[in-house]
Amino acid sequence: MLPMSVSSPSRAITIFISYATTSRADTDAFNKLLKHLSLLFSHYPTLQCYNSRLDEKSPTIQLIESHLNQADLIILLTSKDFFASQQREMQRALEFKDLRRAHIIPVQLFPTDWDCSPLRQYRSLPSDGRPISRWTDKDDAFVDVVQGIRKVVDELASQESIPRQSPSQAVLLYDPPDPYDNLFTNREQLLETISSFFASEHGGRTAILALSGLGGVGKTSIAKEYCDTSSDLYQDILWLNASSRTMLSTYVNILSDHLAVPSAVRENERQFFAAVKQWLRDRPHWLLVLDQIEDMSLIDLIVPRLSSGHVLLTMRMPNTRKGILDLPVSSMDINAGALFLLRRLQILQAQASLKQAPEEIVHQAKELVRALDGFPLALEQAGAFLKEKGGSLADYLKLYKEQRAYLLSERGQATDNQRTSVMEILASMLEALQNPLHLDLLYLLAFLHPDVIIEGQLVKGGRELYEPLRSLVTNHLTLHEALGQLHRYCLIRYCADGTVLQLQRIVQDVLIERLPKEQRRYWARQAVCLINRTFPEVRFDTMAICERYLPQAENCAALITNFHLSSKEGAQLLERLGSFCAQRASYDDAEKYLKQALYLYEHHRRTDVLNIAQTLNSLGLLYRQQARYKEAQTIHQRARELRERTLGPDHPKTMESLHNLTMIYGDLGKYQEAKHNYLHVLAIEERTKGPVHPDVADTLNELGLTYFQQGRFAQAESAYRRALAIYELSRPASHPDLTYPLDGLGTLAEREGDYQQAAILYQRAFAICQQAFGEIHPETAHSKNKLAGLATSQGDYQRAESFYQQALTVCEQTLGSGHPDVALILNDQAFLATRQKQYQSAELLYQRALSIYEVALGSEHPAVASVLHNLGQLFCRTGDKERAEKLLRRALAIREKVLDATHPSIAQSLANLANLLADQHRDTEAESLFQQAFTLYLHIPAPRHPDVAQMPEKYASLLERLNRSEEATTVRQKVRAQKEPTPTEPPQHDY
Numbered sequence: 003m004l005p006m007s008v009s010s011p012s013r014a015i016t017i018f019i020s021y022a023t024t025s026r027a028d029t030d031a032f033n034k035l036l037k038h039l040s041l042l043f044s045h046y047p048t049l050q051c052y053n054s055r056l057d058e059k060s061p062t063i064q065l066i067e068s069h070l071n072q073a074d075l076i077i078l079l080t081s082k083d084f085f086a087s088q089q090r091e092m093q094r095a096l097e098f099k100d101l102r103r104a105h106i107i108p109v110q111l112f113p114t115d116w117d118c119s120p121l122r123q124y125r126s127l128p129s130d131g132r133p134i135s136r137w138t139d140k141d142d143a144f145v146d147v148v149q150g151i152r153k154v155v156d157e158l159a160s161q162e163s164i165p166r167q168s169p170s171q172a173v174l175l176y177d178p179p180d181p182y183d184n185l186f187t188n189r190e191q192l193l194e195t196i197s198s199f200f201a202s203e204h205g206g207r208t209a210i211l212a213l214s215g216l217g218g219v220g221k222t223s224i225a226k227e228y229c230d231t232s233s234d235l236y237q238d239i240l241w242l243n244a245s246s247r248t249m250l251s252t253y254v255n256i257l258s259d260h261l262a263v264p265s266a267v268r269e270n271e272r273q274f275f276a277a278v279k280q281w282l283r284d285r286p287h288w289l290l291v292l293d294q295i296e297d298m299s300l301i302d303l304i305v306p307r308l309s310s311g312h313v314l315l316t317m318r319m320p321n322t323r324k325g326i327l328d329l330p331v332s333s334m335d336i337n338a339g340a341l342f343l344l345r346r347l348q349i350l351q352a353q354a355s356l357k358q359a360p361e362e363i364v365h366q367a368k369e370l371v372r373a374l375d376g377f378p379l380a381l382e383q384a385g386a387f388l389k390e391k392g393g394s395l396a397d398y399l400k401l402y403k404e405q406r407a408y409l410l411s412e413r414g415q416a417t418d419n420q421r422t423s424v425m426e427i428l429a430s431m432l433e434a435l436q437n438p439l440h441l442d443l444l445y446l447l448a449f450l451h452p453d454v455i456i457e458g459q460l461v462k463g464g465r466e467l468y469e470p471l472r473s474l475v476t477n478h479l480t481l482h483e484a485l486g487q488l489h490r491y492c493l494i495r496y497c498a499d500g501t502v503l504q505l506q507r508i509v510q511d512v513l514i515e516r517l518p519k520e521q522r523r524y525w526a527r528q529a530v531c532l533i534n535r536t537f538p539e540v541r542f543d544t545m546a547i548c549e550r551y552l553p554q555a556e557n558c559a560a561l562i563t564n565f566h567l568s569s570k571e572g573a574q575l576l577e578r579l580g581s582f583c584a585q586r587a588s589y590d591d592a593e594k595y596l597k598q599a600l601y602l603y604e605h606h607r608r609t610d611v612l613n614i615a616q617t618l619n620s621l622g623l624l625y626r627q628q629a630r631y632k633e634a635q636t637i638h639q640r641a642r643e644l645r646e647r648t649l650g651p652d653h654p655k656t657m658e659s660l661h662n663l664t665m666i667y668g669d670l671g672k673y674q675e676a677k678h679n680y681l682h683v684l685a686i687e688e689r690t691k692g693p694v695h696p697d698v699a700d701t702l703n704e705l706g707l708t709y710f711q712q713g714r715f716a717q718a719e720s721a722y723r724r725a726l727a728i729y730e731l732s733r734p735a736s737h738p739d740l741t742y743p744l745d746g747l748g749t750l751a752e753r754e755g756d757y758q759q760a761a762i763l764y765q766r767a768f769a770i771c772q773q774a775f776g777e778i779h780p781e782t783a784h785s786k787n788k789l790a791g792l793a794t795s796q797g798d799y800q801r802a803e804s805f806y807q808q809a810l811t812v813c814e815q816t817l818g819s820g821h822p823d824v825a826l827i828l829n830d831q832a833f834l835a836t837r838q839k840q841y842q843s844a845e846l847l848y849q850r851a852l853s854i855y856e857v858a859l860g861s862e863h864p865a866v867a868s869v870l871h872n873l874g875q876l877f878c879r880t881g882d883k884e885r886a887e888k889l890l891r892r893a894l895a896i897r898e899k900v901l902d903a904t905h906p907s908i909a910q911s912l913a914n915l916a917n918l919l920a921d922q923h924r925d926t927e928a929e930s931l932f933q934q935a936f937t938l939y940l941h942i943p944a945p946r947h948p949d950v951a952q953m954p955e956k957y958a959s960l961l962e963r964l965n966r967s968e969e970a971t972t973v974r975q976k977v978r979a980q981k982e983p984t985p986t987e988p989p990q991h992d993y
Contacts, residue, residue: 015046015158017151018073019053020091021111022083029055031111031134032079038144042152046159054091070095074158075105077151078121081112085119092120105154109147111135127151187342189224192329196228199327200312207325208305212315215331216492216506217427218379221316224331225291228314236312238288242304244315245294254278254304275303286310298323318431319490330495333506339371339381340364343395346385366395373402375507380424383412407515410508428512431491440484442471444493445521447505448513449529451557455494455503457485459551463532466571471528526561527569533558534575540582542737542774548582555579559595562602570609573602577617584624587779587816596621615644615655622662627780629821629858631666638663654690654697657683665704669822671864671900673712680705696739699728703742711864713906715750716943722746738774738781741767745788754945757796764788780823783812787827794834806831822865825854829869832876841880848873864907867896871911878918890915906947909938913953920960929964932957936973944980 019035022028032053043049052073070076076095078084084092095106108126110133116122128134128146137143192213199211213221229239242253251271258274282288283306290305291314298321305313315321321328334342337356344350344359344367356364374380384398387409393401402409411425435441446467447455464475474480485503488494494503514522533554538544548555559579562572580596583589600617603609618641625634642659649655664679684701691697706721726743733739748763768789771782790805810827817823832847852869859865874889894911901908916931935953942950954977958970 015049015075015155016073017049017051017075017077017155018070018095019051019077019079020070020084020095021054021079022081022087023055024087025081025083028079028081028083028111034140035079035109035144035147038141038148039151042148042155046155049155075107075151075154078106078108079111080108080114080119080121080126081110082114084111085114096120105158107151107154109134187334187338187345189220189227189338192224192331193228193231195329196224196314197232206308206310208307208309208311208313210301210305210313210315210326212317212321212326212328213331214317214320214328214492216377216509217318217431218377218422218424219331219333220378221331222293223378225293225314225316229289229291232289236287236289238285239291240288241291241293243294244292244300245296247297247300247303250292250300250304251275279304279306282306282311283309288312289314291316318492320492332495333376333508334371334378334381335376336368336371339374339376339378340367342378342381343367343370343385346382347388347395363395366399370395370399370402373399375511377424377506377508379422379427380410380508383409383424387412406511410512410515424508425512425515428509429516431493432513432516434491435487437484437487439470439474440487443474443481443484444488445513445517445525446471446475446528446532447488447494447503448510449522449525449561450505450533451553452505452507452510454550454553455505456550456554457481457501457503459536459554460532463535466531466535467528523565523567526565527567530558530561530567530569530575531571534571537575537578540578540585542734542739545582545585545774548578552579552582555582556591559598562598568602568606570602570606570613573599573606573609573613573617576602577613577620580624581620584620584627587775589624589628589816592624593621596624611644611648612655615641615648615659618644619659619662626662626666626669628817629669629823631669631859635663635666638666652686652690654687657686658697661701661704668704668708668711670859671711671862673708674902676708677705677712680708694728694731696728696732699725699732699739699743702728703739703746706743706746710746710749712902713904713942715753718746719750722750736770736773738770741770741781741785744770745785748788748792752792752795757792760792761789764792778812778816780813780816783809783816783827784823786812787830790834791830794830794837799834799838802834803831806834820854820857822855822858825851825858825865825869828854829872833872836872836876836879841876844876845873848876862896862900864897864900867893867900867907867911870896871907871914875914878914883918883922887915887918890918904938904941906938906942906950909935909942909950909953910947912938913949913956916953917956920956925960925964928960929957932960940976940980 019032021032036051039051043051052070070091078092078095106121106124108121108124110116110126110128110131112135113133116126116131127150128137128143129150130146132143134140134143134147196211200209202209213224215221229241233239240257242250242257244250244253254275257278282290282304288309288311290311292301292304293316295301295315295317296319301313301315315326320330333339341350341356344356344363345352345354349363350356350359359367370384371381374384384402388395388398398409407425411423432441432444435444460475461478461481464472464481466472467475474484485494489496493509494505496503517525533551537551537555538547540548555575556579558572558575561567562576576595576599580592580594580599583592583595596617600614600621603614603617618637622634622637622641625631625637638659642656642663645653645656645659660679661683664676664683667673667679668676680701684698684705687695687698687701702721702725706718706725709715709718709721722743726740726747729737729740729743744763744767748760748767751757751763752760764785768782768785771779771785775781786805787809790802790809793799793802793805806827810824810831813821813824813827828847828851832844832851835841835844835847848869852866852873855863855866855869870889871893874886874893877883877886877889890911894908894915897905897908897911912931912935916928916935919925919928919931932953935950936957939946939950939954945951954973958973961967961970961973
């Protein structure tokens, strides 16, 4: 409390009364003693009296201890509660008596075992040694006590006034708060910054540095640590509470005692401020800490402009005053926070490292630090709670998730009665906001992702908000002013570029916990509407924006789930979010969001069926990417029916559904049906959109792939070239759509042996994929697989093997080990192993590929036939004729069933099976197969697969062996008429 008298004595006398403030009986006794002392105060108007009580005017334990430091007479009101709770004040009193000849008077309020107490050597009051509670007339007992006190005061008053501190002596007025029990942890970088700043040259000006940040973030602890570790650099260290002018005045008054400021000067606040300021100007090597300063004008009252001293400020709001370095203090990182917690709980000693704690305990500590945002006061509260009430770190984390409001408000049972909760500190800052709209804006921000709040997103999306917040947010000037106010209170902070805001998660937690349930749903809906307005449709040109806004969109998806929101805006956002995740190969997330969007649309009262169809379309594309072909087919059929019924059969959206459905037919090996549909879609698109529209190129690209799968290579090349030409006219050079015709044309060039052209096309496609998707994406892996195949054809096996392994790793990681794209790479790896005569490895790879294809595509798919054929050829090489024949016959049967009768793959199967039989001298069977193969050969345009190209000569040789030379000659003549070029090594997958 403040002095009870402010008169200026010739001999000022200070009394400090210590008692158990937590005890009602002791407090009543103290109040009664004050009444009895009132006559003494009247007699000695210069008498100043302080006590142990914390109230609004003296809210800090360090100020009480400062009063205790300055006391001439220390009165200890003893009781069982006093000895239980006031050990610290009693011990300090005993130390001060030895150091400063302070008088100590114990007053026995209630009975205790006095002979065992630390005060037994002192003569106590009342004078007869009986506690006051045992006196029949309590007033008589208090009069006896007052009379004993008056004797000491009379003696002190008769003494000469001797300055307590000569200006030439070192001054240490250093009693900072100590809330964390000296557990300062891992703020070395901040300390180094402070030390470096103060050590630098300041041109004779007083060096001032401000530690700014939220209350409870650890500013005072950092300042205290700097004082403790740098004390040898300073002659004087002064720690003053500057939270208000009154508080600073009280501290400076105490400082005046040290400096022997005349009483007449101390009567005038301005004069004693000036006296201290002059003293600082004249003194060398001092450090002044102004703790909890808010009014920056207080600096001018006490800090000289020119001096060799250093001033360290702790403040909530960032400093904007010129000449003062602002050093923001943020939360602890994960490791530092975990270390603090484990030291606080005495699981680790003060100097121990995390490595010395059990791994599971460290993990639990880190998880708790993440939940508490590394906020020092919240960590301290957690530590105090667990120390006082028991339990594990995991228990506290679980409780925090369930009862955040309770734990953030929990003070604990600190003996200094000084502990403040996170909820109290932040609530006081929120109440300081004068404009209610600024608080509304803060509540909106609390329901966004706290780390990446983009100011432009607020302006653009603010149109979806309700008034009056809409007007504030959509106006750049009013929004900037509001955000500036929140920033000044350290409730938000700007990132380096000034366009992204951050909200500390602990602030977010407090804000949300302050709201009733319905208000939380209200702000969650507002946040979803705002982000939906800004999250764009997923296209190549919006991918960067989608990526930037992704955290906010994902956060809103969680809000929709947690608060059971069912708005149309929420469904729109989820559909776009799901589509974007599919583009990023985050397939599990994509499915979750798209199914959630579909559910909301289907259960919304006024849903447009076209929104349902769009979501179905996106979900069908996702399932196709995951090789879930049957589900994809069903969903695309449903989307097509909805669009056709609503828009008509030739509408672009209906054609989109037919196009996407047809892609699945191609995946399933239904090439004839796919070709028919693509030609139908192409005709309508060319008529309605024009011949050079990008959608036309999309269809041409799929048509080119279908022609290639049918073995119609010239038609495939024509479709690919036309698609590429359209894309190059309508798309940027880096657009990923270009990769499809580039890969297709590269495959055709490789098939013809033009490896140089194939390499140019593949490299261009690969560069686009890297830029558009990054390294960890199936499209990039597919492109890299193409390069690996080319390297195999060119005999660069080491490069091929490296690329295959990289592509396989990415596909397994993103698509799963059972995806057909994984089987494709395994088949190609097996081909490479065969070329290197690593037959055992090749067999294992082929078997893996075969198993995947059979499960994903069915046992009669062309891809299954290709692997069976390749595996049969492998067994031909290893001499296992029986297994080879079985596999080659099975491959031939599949190809003849599912492919066109003139497909080159059928000729290849016939030729290789005929070779196998001929080698076994099963000439009749071989001749029949050769004859069928040769008939197909005559219809296959060059260049042909080497197996097919070499087949006529083997057929002719068999005929000669059968003494049918004329027929052999006829075969050779027909081959010469075909002008067969030198056969080349084609891509190892011909499907």
